[in-house]
Amino acid sequence: MNFYRLKMVVNLNRPEVVSLDRRAVVSLNRSQVVNLIGFCIILKKEDGYSLFADGVYDKMYFANETDFFNVEFPTEKHFLKEASGNVTGYSRTLNGLPQPSLIKVLNPAALTRDENFFAIIGWTFLENKNYEEAIKYLKRGMEVYPNSLMMEMNLAHSYLFKNDYATALKIYKAHLNETVTTDIKWQDMIKSDFVFFKNNQFDKSGMDKILAGLKLEIPEGF
Secondary structure: OOOOOOOOOOOOOOOEOOEEOOOEEEOOEOOEEEEOOOOEEEEEEOOEEEEEEOOEEEEOEEOOOOEEEOOOOOOEEEEEEOOOOOEEEEEEEEOOEEEEEEEEOOOHHHOOOOHHHHHHHHHHHHHOOOHHHHHHHHHHHHHHOOOOHHHHHHHHHHHHHOOOHHHHHHHHHHOOOOEEEOOEEHHHHHHHHHHHHHHOOOOOHHHHHHHHHHOOOOOOOO
């Protein structure tokens, strides 16, 4: 496990994100959900669909094509659809009592949330190799929180794995001698993240180029 972040990698089926009501945020364009406390992801796995939230992967059991439940998250859930059949979110009940519905967000650029919200969603898309969505949320996060080096690092990673080497290198170089937090240097985070990516089967060739371009030592475990 990386000391600087809590990270988990899954093979996600191209998630796209997120919508909002008073108490919940959801992304359900094919796969996904985020709530205000943390985030959840609905993803397709070999044995069916699972819902990830609060560090737990929980299998989804379907009564029909729109109704499902989980063991760890006991609300009964019902996908909401518009007339064309597109999913717009889902409703929830617990012991017969309605809970707040989750509604799809169409435009990340309209979101105004705290820094952790954008950082977590951006990292989640990045580690699940959905670089397009990661970039959308991290760029929006940087608009709202322009001094967030953590998000800018993840934005650089997203560009790197999207094969935009030049943009990634420019970001990495811009902060090479800076400190992300009081005890984490920018260079050390690059190395730590690269070890994490390598151990989770990300393409290593771009990382090799970045380390060489920045003249950084090869980190232990890489």
